[in-house]
Amino acid sequence: MAKMEVKTSLLDNMIGVGDMVLLEPLNEDTFINNLKKRFDHNEIYTYIGSVVISVNPYRSLPIYSPEKVEDYRNRNFYELSPHIFALSDEAYRSLRDQDKDQCILITGESGAGKTEASKLVMSYVAAVCGKGAEVNQVKEQLLQSNPVLEAFGNAKTVRNDNSSRFGKYMDIEFDFKGDPLGGVISNYLLEKSRVVKQPRGERNFHVFYQLLSGASEELLNKLTLERDFSRYNYLSLDSAKVNGVDDAANFRTVRNAMQIVGFMDDEAESVLEVVAAVLKLGNIEFKPESRVNGLDESKIKDKNELKEICELTGIDQSVLERAFSFRTVEAKQEKVSTTLNVAQAYYARDALAKNLYSRLFSWLVNRINESIKAQTKVRKKVMGVLDIYGFEIFEDNSFEQFIINYCNEKLQQIFIELTLKEEQEEYIREGIEWTHIDYFNNAIICDLIENNTNGILAMLDEECLRPGTVTDETFLEKLNQVCATHQHFESRMSKSSRFLNDTSLPHSCFRIQHYAGKVLYQVEGFVDKNNDLLYRDLSQAMWKASHTLIKSLFPEGNPAKINLKRPPTAGSQFKASVATLMKNLQTKNPNYIRCIKPNDKKAAHIFSEALVCHQIRYLGLLENVRVRRAGYAFRQAYEPCLERYKMLCKQTWPHWKGPARAGVEVLFNELEIPVEEYSFGRSKIFIRNPRTLFKLEDLRKQRLEDLATLIQKIYRGWKCRTHFLLMRKSQIVIAAWYRRYAQQKRYQQIKSSALVIQSYIRGWKARKILRELKHQKRCEEAATTIAAYWHGTQVRREYRKFFRANAGKKIYEFTLQRIVQKYFLDMKNKMPSLSPIDMNWPSRPYLFLDSTHKELKRIFHLWRCKKYRDQFTDQQKLIYEEKLEASELFKDKKALYPSSVGQPFQGAYLEINKNPKYKKLKDAIEEKIIIAEVVNKINRANGKSTSRIFLLTNNNLLLADQKSGQIKSEVPLVDVTKVSMSSQNDGFFAVHLKEGSEAASKGDFLFSSDHLIEMATKLYRTTLSQTKQKLNIEISDEFLVQFRQDKVCVKFIQGNQKNGSVPTCKRKNNRLLEVAVP
Ligand SMILES: Nc1ncnc2c1ncn2[C@@H]1O[C@H](COP(=O)(O)OP(=O)(O)O)[C@@H](O)[C@H]1O
Ligand SMILES: [Mg+2]
DSSP: OOOOOOOOOTTTTOSSOSBGGGOSSOSHHHHHHHHHHHHHTTOOEEEETTEEEEEOOSSOOTTSSHHHHHHHTTOOTTTSSOOHHHHHHHHHHHHHHHOOOEEEEEEESTTSSHHHHHHHHHHHHHHHSOOSHHHHHHHHHHHHHHHHHHHHHEEOOSSOTTEEOSEEEEEEEEOTTSOEEEEEEEEEOOOTHHHHOOOTTOOSBHHHHHHHHHSOHHHHHHTTOOSOGGGOTTSOSTTSSOTTOOHHHHHHHHHHHHHHHTOOHHHHHHHHHHHHHHHHHTTOOEEEEEOTTSOEEEEESOHHHHHHHHHHHTOOHHHHHHHHHEEEEEETTEEEEEEOOHHHHHHHHHHHHHHHHHHHHHHHHHHHHHHHSOSOOSOOEEEEEEEOOOOOOOSSBOHHHHHHHHHHHHHHHHHHHHHHHHHHHHHHHHTOOOOOOOOOOTHHHHHHHHOTTTSHHHHHHHHHHSSSOOOHHHHHHHHHHHHTTOTTEEETTOTTOTTTTOTTSOTTEEEEEETTEEEEEEOTTHHHHHHOOOOHHHHHHHHTOSOHHHHHHOGGGOGGGOOOSOOOOHHHHHHHHHHHHHHHHHTSEEEEEEEEOOOSSOOTTOOOHHHHHHHHHHHTHHHHHHHHHSSOSEEEEHHHHHHHHGGGSTTTSSOOOSOHHHHHHHHHHHTTOOGGGEEEOSSEEEESOHHHHHHHHHHHHHHHHHHHHHHHHHHHHHHHHHHHHHHHHHHHHHHHHHHHHHHHHHHHHHHHHHHHHHHHHHHHHHHHHHHHHHHHHHHHHHHHHHHHHHHHHHHHHHHHTTSGGGHHHHHHHHHHHHHHHHHHHHHHHTOOOSOTTOOOOOOOSOGGGHHHHHHHHHHHHHHHHHHHHHTOOHHHHHHHHHHHHHHHHHTTTOTTHHHHHTSOOOSBOSOTTTOGGGHHHHHHOOSOEEEEEEEEEEOTTTOOEEEEEEEEESSEEEEEETTTOOEEEEEEGGGEEEEEEOSSSOOEEEEEEOTTSSGGGSOOEEEEOTTHHHHHHHHHHHHHHHHSOOOEEEEOSEEEEEETTEEEEEEEEEOOGGGTTSOEEEEOSSSEEEEEEO
């Protein structure tokens, strides 16, 4: 989530005042009190406008975390509470975005936290600038240059355990994007005297201790060193160990840093060799030796150390030894060699050590520069960080202090210049009238020191170069002459004698009234130090070293380049480098960090007012505030100003629609702030007095309280309301849920009841339907089953023939058929004749056809009989009817019958019609004649027979005489009652007549005829048809006949054959008539 932009201000939760400009009233006391107050609250940073005052907390504060970096990143300077990061950010952004080269000037006395501050600035810049492998390497190299330089240039002093003993100015170069490209380091005035001598409680440069503690045994051997500090004269013993500092570990850190910065291994080794050489130089001791001419001559006590040095550096021992004993002065082509006395020898030794070390240091700086220098030629933006000692005011101030204070004077000057310039520029920019600011310009002091003709440095140089006896006293005298009238120069000996009675001013001293206070300088050592003399013999000896690094450190030792001109003095060198620095700084936008040391004990939480007061004075901080406040104490862009105070006026609160400036105008009018108290710039409001600002702040605070109450009120109202609304809403929700729940439950109950009822009804209905459906289904199933069976049967029936199961039957049937067929066909061929009497019938071929065969035979017979019958005419039919009648009457009853079957019934045997004899007869008979035959009439009396014609008509039976044809008897058929005959083969028959009838008077007739059967049959038939009575025919071998009154028995007996076949009849008595039948 994007961090919420909270517009804050420096003025928020301020402890004391965050910006000294706002201090009211402004004086030393209030100033110190404000600092103290803030310091007590861990606010170690305070602004004076854009200057940061930093009070060394002597303990680590949690204000440099990456989070803090983020807090200050891209925020306006006055937005957050004062911090070194705010300044760093301002500088970096101004460099990156506005293309303005920056310099950060960090000043303060030793232990005030300058070096820490410079590191903080660098680390902040490193944190916020670009990232990437290359950039990171550059950053790392820049940062790692610090440990190296600190090892060689820092030492423990009474004021600071890690005091930088050189001034350092570092240009960090950036590309247009703000990514670091590299850097250039300049060093100023290494305190080289420390190499040979350290004040009580202080140490030599760290590197010596680090080397002895941290180097491996092997390395120590190589350097012919011993680990014991006490072995070395140059190392002060009383504070060889520093609390909380691990020299051995730091040594490793330094070596590592050297590697990162880009030192080759052999380079690093060479450096350590030089360090070792310096250390060993201190152990060279001299003893006096009287010479003949009475002059003292020094001699090296123990040459062993010298030998080792020479071995280490590759210098011819004799050369070095000579250099320690003689001094060659060349003047006007003349070489004069003088011996050195012990003191001179020691001086020479120390001078060599100091030079060797300080040149090594310069070489180191150059070497580092080589590594960290920007690789590209593109235009660079530069941020310079100056970590240089502030004013030094000690009890004994010497040449170094003088130089340092001069430097600070120059810095103050540039500060004033730049601040004023900036101030003025801002006024112009903002269109505010520039009012003259009364301030102390220290140009006059600078002039006192650096003036080329009568400046102190110039005079010192003059003294140093002057032939003749030159002492510090002569120098002071000269000063007294030249500067006596200078306002800022004080001396007891000055001609003006203004200070003749000033006992605080010793005779061998001069006092300069620096802008930061008066400083008393001991003149002793000025000349020497300015000369910074190294005997030529020594530099030449050094040049002769085979050790390349050492050789390169002493180029003036090269005899080929012999230069008779004196080397520039330390003073002039410094002046020149300060001038360069100033020039450099002037082209840049300055940012000031003023470091203040709160106590002398390096202890946290102690704020020594006297000490701070002193620093405030010489740093000229009050002056600083005054300059800053000269015109208008406070200025602020319109927008933040309006934003901050808009609640003070109804028109601007809560929102101002117009331009911010108009809003501020309205606001200020409304608040009735006196017009002279403020001025409207183009983009900023300028407030003359901090009072006004504080009034505004007070009003704001009050108003804020009111607003807070209002907000509280509204908030509480809102909270209660929302709470109530929430409760109500919740209540509604709960109620709704409960109702819903209750209804749901009720509904569920109803629903379940309904469901039960429904289910019963449905069940009932369903069962009903099910029953019906089941029934229906069963019907359907039954129908289907029946149909299926039916269809099955049908189909089976239809297809049975196709089934194998039926084949047997089929074959059987077929075979049977064939047999039957054959049988019939055979039968056809074997058919017997159509004669009904033919009894032939083919034999039966198969047993099983037995009944058929018989039936067939029967049918066939019936059929042929019918056929036969069908041929008959009606007459024939009649005949056969008669024959049939005869058969019925006589068959098997009368033995004669079979013989009659073959005789056709002719009836009219006698053709009466044709025979004229019977004409009469014929005429007598009117009726149709059925029989006309001749029969034998048996005489009833004797049995004799007479022929008679027998005539039968429809109604009558007539007997006529054969010969005459006379009718003898006529009997109506009605009177015929019976016909009797025997069962034998005879032709006898009796015709019985009705008793009492007319014809019966003679009795019954007895006849014999050949056609008995025919006659009897016809008689029977005619009688039946005429009288509808069946004529009784008696067949018996004994029967009675009526003869007149007598009943005669006719008896048939077996006769003999003598008469042939004609039966004979004999009357045996009245009662018997025997008929013999053959
Ligand atoms: N901002 C700071 N926070 C914590 N300790 C600090 C701070 N500044 C300085 N110190 C402490 O003070 C000591 C001296 O600071 P240093 O920067 O070396 O002083 P100078 O360079 O001014 O002589 C440091 O070693 C450190 O212990
Ligand atoms: Mg320092």
